[in-house]
Amino acid sequence: MMPLRDPALKQSGFTLVELMVALAVGLIILLGAGQLLLMSFQTFRQIELMSNRQAALTFATETLVRDIRRSDIIAFNSGNRELKVEFPNNGDLSACSAGAQVERIYRLSSRMVSAKEGWSLDMGQRCLSDTGGMSYEPLVTSFTEGGFSAEETIEGVWVIRFRLMANRDGSLMDEFEFRAVNRNQAVK
Structure with missing residues (x-):
C-alpha cells in the first residue's frame, strides 16, 4: 500500500495566475521606470x-x-534696428x-535662422580707414522678430532690450533689459 500524500505538500511552485500577476506588476514597474528615465532625459536636454x-x-x-x-560714438537706427559703436582699437581688431x-554694428539677422532658433544677433566690424564692406557674424540666436532695440535714456546711459523665444515654437517670449553707461559721455 502506498502512503497518502499530505495535500499541503502537493503544491511546490507558482500557479499560472500568480506568474501572470507577477509579470503584470513587473511590467508596470518597468514602464514607470522607463517613463521616468525618458522624462529625466528630456528635462536634462x-x-x-x-x-x-x-x-x-x-x-x-x-x-x-x-x-x-568705451565708445566715442554710439547710435541706434530704429528703422533697421542697428546699434553702431565706434571706438579706438586697443588690439581688438588685428x-x-x-x-x-573701429566701427561695430549690432543687428538682428535679415531672416530667421530656423523655426527653432529664430533670428540671430549679428555683429559686423571694420576699421574706419577701410573702404571695404562689413561682414557679419552671429553672436547668439533665439531672438524674436524685432527682438533687439536700444535707446539712450539720459546722457550716456543706454537701455538695451532683448526679446527671446521662450519655447521652440516662438509662441512665448522672454524679455531682457539692461543698462550700459558710456564712460566718455558720463564723465563730461
Whole structure:
C-alpha cells in the first residue's frame, strides 16, 4: 500500500495566475521606470539648451556693454534696428593699427535662422580707414522678430532690450533689459 500524500505538500511552485500577476506588476514597474528615465532625459536636454542660450546671451551682453562703455560714438537706427559703436582699437581688431577707429554694428539677422532658433544677433566690424564692406557674424540666436532695440535714456546711459523665444515654437517670449553707461559721455 502506498502512503497518502499530505495535500499541503502537493503544491511546490507558482500557479499560472500568480506568474501572470507577477509579470503584470513587473511590467508596470518597468514602464514607470522607463517613463521616468525618458522624462529625466528630456528635462536634462531642456536645461542644457537653456544653459547654452544663457551663456551665449551673457557673451552678447558683455560684448555690447564693453563696446558701449568705451565708445566715442554710439547710435541706434530704429528703422533697421542697428546699434553702431565706434571706438579706438586697443588690439581688438588685428587688421587695424593700434589707436585706429573701429566701427561695430549690432543687428538682428535679415531672416530667421530656423523655426527653432529664430533670428540671430549679428555683429559686423571694420576699421574706419577701410573702404571695404562689413561682414557679419552671429553672436547668439533665439531672438524674436524685432527682438533687439536700444535707446539712450539720459546722457550716456543706454537701455538695451532683448526679446527671446521662450519655447521652440516662438509662441512665448522672454524679455531682457539692461543698462550700459558710456564712460566718455558720463564723465563730461
